[in-house]
Amino acid sequence: MIKEPVQLGRLFRVACEREPYLLQFESNWATTDMVKQYMRNWRKYFVKCGYIKPRTERQKERQSENSRSMASTSCTRPRPVQICPIEEDIDTNEKIDVDMNDPEE
Numbered sequence: 001m002i003k004e005p006v007q008l009g010r011l012f013r014v015a016c017e018r019e020p021y022l023l024q025f026e027s028n029w030a031t032t033d034m035v036k037q038y039m040r041n042w043r044k045y046f047v048k049c050g051y052i053k054p055r056t057e058r059q060k061e062r063q064s065e066n067s068r069s070m071a072s073t074s075c076t077r078p079r080p081v082q083i084c085p086i087e088e089d090i091d092t093n094e095k096i097d098v099d100m101n102d103p104e105e
Contacts, residue, residue, distance in 0.1 A: 011035065 012028045022031055046052045053061075 012031050015031045015034075016022050016028075022028070025031070043052070047054050052058070
């Protein structure tokens with residue numbers, strides 16, 4: 001499944017290049033819905049063929065794994081996340097030039 005934002009961005013860009021009609025939909029909602037439906041169909045097919053277990057079984061396995069991992073860890077407070085301080089010499093009004101046609105970004 002595609003989870004990385006860069007991969008999703010590439011997918012949306014390629015879909016719009018191949019089907020310019022998709023450009024008229026705000027925030028790529030149509031492409032997003034098509035990708036969701038494709039992934040649902042893909043999972044259903046793989047369950048039907050026996051390549052992956054049904055959702056209820058996968059959920060039970062995850063819950064048992066989580067309960068085992070929780071039992072093996074001590075009940076301590078999580079450490080607070082340390083946030084990097086903002087440097088005062090950074091110009092927040094500085095414009096950033098991004099080339100939208102660059103495939104690396």
